[in-house]
Amino acid sequence: MAIASVVINVADIARSVDFYTRFLDVRVVEETGRGALLDAVTATIRLHRVESPADSTWIADDLQAGFRHVGFKVSDLKRRVAMLQDAGVPFQLEPIHAEGDVWITFFYDPDGTLLELVEGPLQYHEVFDQSAVDADWGLGDPERPRFDHVAETVADAHSAHAYFGELGFTLMGGIHQPSDSRGFEITYLRSGDSSLEIFEFGNAEVSLREPQTTAPGFASVEFEGRRPAAATELEVEGERGLLVDPDLLVHSVTER
Helix, strand or coil, X not given: CCEEEEEEEECCHHHHHHHHHHHHCCEEEEECCCEEEEECCCCEEEEEECCCCCCCCCCCCCCECEEEEEEEEECCHHHHHHHHHHCCCCEEEEEEEECCCEEEEEEECCCCCEEEEEECCCCCCEEXXXXXXXXXXXXXXXXXXXXXXXXXXXXXXXXXXXXXXCCXXXXXXXXXXXXXXXXXXXXXXXXXXXXXXXXXXXXXXXXXXXXXXXXXXXXXXXXXXXXXXXXXXXXXXXXXXXXXXXXXXEEEEECC
């Protein structure tokens, strides 16, 4: 399992635990006033309370490099969307039948983290590693929402593939977006039971966002593997072991 955990900064631990248990059926492993560890089947979600949150510079624009969203596989998307709508949860994208013959929707957690639900086995336009696809599909329909991926926008997909290849990810497949004039392409990297979605735009420039570790929402990804050679240490007071990739995705690596 190459993605061990996703770390999310929150203002209120109890509020976020309620949100994730109610809408994504996570199981609480540990909870304190300062944080919580949530079991999302194939990885964990770590909630960290921030005392004096900075104003987030993250925007819901795929042309901003770095973190884009956290994805979960579900077998009952329509029912979960109804639950979210009844609770007044804000949506970024209402359910659509997307490229790859899957149903998807995007919504926000209480601290602005963009989350995706995906229903159905993704039908890749290009398959680069059939064994990885077979292993992915072999997980089947989840009984409860299953952590599936983290998405990242990058300036150069080939460089991103090489970077994460050092962490043990293999290039699994690709999806084209023919209706997007920005030259939008998605490639999927796989390791263990989770994926990285790599967004690249051939006809548009992406902007870099300076890392923020005290802003609400997504904070970092915890990988298992070996530290890539191109990783850069992020110097943060009180934090150790944080890295950034060339597109400034904040992450840490636990050596196997």
